[in-house]
Amino acid sequence: MKLLQALFFPPEQPGGVSSMIPYLQDKFEPPEWEMELFSLPKRIRGKGTDEIKFHTFDWRQYEYSAIVQKYMQTYRDYLWWTKLRLQQSYDLIHAHHPIAGLAMKEVYPDTPVIQSIHSSYERELILNRKIKEGGPEHRFLCSLYKELEHRADRMFTVSESFRGYLSPHVDHPEQIGVIRNGFDNKRFKPIPHHNDVVQLVTVCRLVPAKGLDVLLRACAELKRRGISYVLHIIGDGPIREELEQLAMELGIYDETIFYGYTLHPEEFMPFFDIFVLPSRAEAFGSVFAEAALCNLALVGTKIGGIAEQIEDGVNGLLVQPEDHLALAGALEKLIADEEYRSRLAGTGLDKAKNCYSLDRVVDELKNIYLQFKQSSE
Structure with missing residues (x-):
C-alpha cells in the first residue's frame, strides 16, 4: 500500500505532529507498505497563483483581513508545491494540517484523504493576542473545519476534548475519530x-x-x-x-x-x-x-x-x-x-x-488504512 503523509511543517520542526510522524516510516515496512513524507519548505513564499473556491463557504467575505490573505497565499503556495513535486499516485493520503488536506484533495480528488487535526490555529491566535474571538479571522478559520469535513474521506483529532471543541463547527461530530499521539x-x-x-x-x-x-x-x-x-x-x-x-x-x-x-x-x-x-x-x-x-x-x-x-x-x-x-x-x-x-x-x-506508545498508534493507523484499501477493492 502506497501512503503519503502530508505535513505542513518540515519533519525536523520540533513538537506536536513532528514528534510522531517521521518515526512512523520505520514501522511501515516494505514491501507491504511504502510511506513517503511531504511538506512545504519554509523558503516557498508567494509562488501560488491559483484561484481558490471552497465548497461550503465563500472565503472572499474575509479577504480584507491581512491574516486571511496570508493564510490563503500559504494555501496557494502549498498547492503550487504539491503540483510541482508530486507526480505519482498514492493509495491513501494522510494529511496533518488543514492546508495540506485541502491541497491534497484538490490535486488528488479521486484518492482517499484522511485528515488529522492536531491543534487549533484560531485558538492560538486569540490567546496570543493576534485576533479577536468572533472576529473575521476567527470565523474564517472555524469555517475551514466544515470544508474539511466536506472534502476529506475521514477526520481525526488527538483528544476527546478537542473533538468536543470541533463539534460546533461541523455537521457530524460523531464521525470524527480520535488518534492520540504516540512516541518512540x-x-x-x-x-x-x-x-x-x-x-x-x-x-x-x-x-x-x-x-x-x-x-x-x-x-x-x-x-x-x-x-x-x-x-x-x-x-x-x-x-x-x-x-x-x-x-x-x-x-x-x-x-x-x-x-x-x-x-x-x-x-x-x-x-x-x-x-x-x-x-x-x-x-x-x-x-x-x-x-x-x-x-x-x-x-x-x-x-x-x-x-x-x-x-x-x-x-x-x-x-x-x-x-x-x-x-x-x-x-x-x-x-x-x-x-x-x-x-x-x-x-x-x-x-x-x-x-502513548508509537506501536499503539501504528496498529491503529494500519487498521484504518487497510479499511480504505479493502473498500476500494
Missing part, C-alpha cells in the same frame, strides 16, 4: 539522579498561549516562601524578551535559565525533576507525554488534552489555568516531598508507555 520509547532514556536543589523544566514555544507568565509568578511565590528551585525554560518565541523582563521584575532572574531553541530537549530532560507547563489551551500536549517518558513528575492545567493525560494526584498534578498561587502550591508539594514526586513520576512513566 527508544528516544527517551530516564536516568537515576539526585539534585540537591529541585530542577523545574518547561519546553514550549514562547507565546502567551503557554502561560509562562503564570509560571514565572508562581516561581516568584515559591521564592517568597523560601523554597529553593531552578527553572529551566527551553524554547524560543516572540515573547522571550518580555518573559526575561518579567523574571527580572519578579526578582527570579537568577533562578531562571532561558535556553532558547533546542532541537532534542529529550536528551537532557531526564536530568530534571519536575515538568511544568500552565498552558491556556492544548489540543493534546505532546510535551507532557514526552516528559513522562523521561520519568519527570508532571504539573499542568485542567484544560484540553492535558487533563486527559494527567489524573490529578495519580500521575501528576493539575491546577486551574491563570492561578499562579495554585500552581505554586502544586510545585511546593512536589518540591517538598521527594517520595511523592517519585511516585507520581513512576505512575506517569507507566501510563505514557502504555497509552
